[in-house]
Amino acid sequence: MAPSRILVVVTTFNRRQLIELTSRYLRRIAFDSSRFAFVVSDDCSTEYGLAFLKSAYSWLPGVTFMKTSRNSGPIVHTWKLLKWFASSEFDKILLLDSDLIVHERSIQCIDDLEGELIGSLYNSCFHRVAMAHERYCTKVDIGWAGALIHKSIIEELLSRHGSRPFDDWALSDLARRRGLTIKVATPSMIEHIGIFGFNNATPDHFDHSFDFPTEYIDQPTRDFFAKTHGVDLLRCLGTVPDQDSDLPRLALRPAMLRPS
DSSP states (O other): OOOOOEEEEEEEOSOHHHHHHHHHHHHTSOOOTTTEEEEEEEOOOSSOOHHHHHHHHTTSTTOEEEEOSSOOOHHHHHHHHHHHHHTSSOSEEEEEETTEEEOTTHHHHHHHTTTOSEEESOOBTTSOOSEEOSSEEEESOOOSTTEEEEHHHHHHHHHHHTTSOOOHHHHHHHHHHHTOOEEEESSOSEEEOOOOSGGGOBTTBOOOBSSOOGGGSOHHHHHHHHHHHSSOHHHHTTEEEOTTSSSEEEOOOOGGGSOO
16 A cells, blocks of 8 residues: 655744744654655745755645635635545645754655544644653653644544544544544654743643653754754753643653653
């Protein structure tokens, strides 16, 4: 059986410097143009136009660039892209964002998740691990970032919600209702480095991975984080939300989830 054809969606909104950093990590990955195609969709950024995005991402295979006429916000923006994917020829969608570092070993992880309806390349510390295994863990919920989803699941979500936009919790709710296993890569093949919005209020409390190989993060990325937020990125990656509290705590990562 031929492997799934995958549409990779990169959503953007401003954050010019982050795009300059994170797009370089994507450049390290040898995407097979017969299997992968990309959509870079900008939600009406004010910091740049499509010319800048093309300079950052034009080398991606089969890339299409989109820019909305007005800002719709992350939920509606993602929902519209899911609808676009549902009418495409692709078998799965991989949802990325412009503030994510994607590891070059992500292709192997995608192959490992070939048989799954719902998976993720991102082992986020904001989503509890249900069970840990050697090369993956299972979770009862995940976010859109790094999610690798079969078209049948997206079609079911669109049918269930009709014309109402839905967020990533709808995906996790569907998985629970159907008893689907959500497999997540360990170590994580994605690291989140953006600190914006409700979930990322301070540098010591933001959505990052349990176990991304930190040696993969280059010095310019660390320098940008230090200049922007006044703290060392690698120190922040050592924080884990306390499962019994809304406050973060400094803690060792679980040994079973550390990269080999």
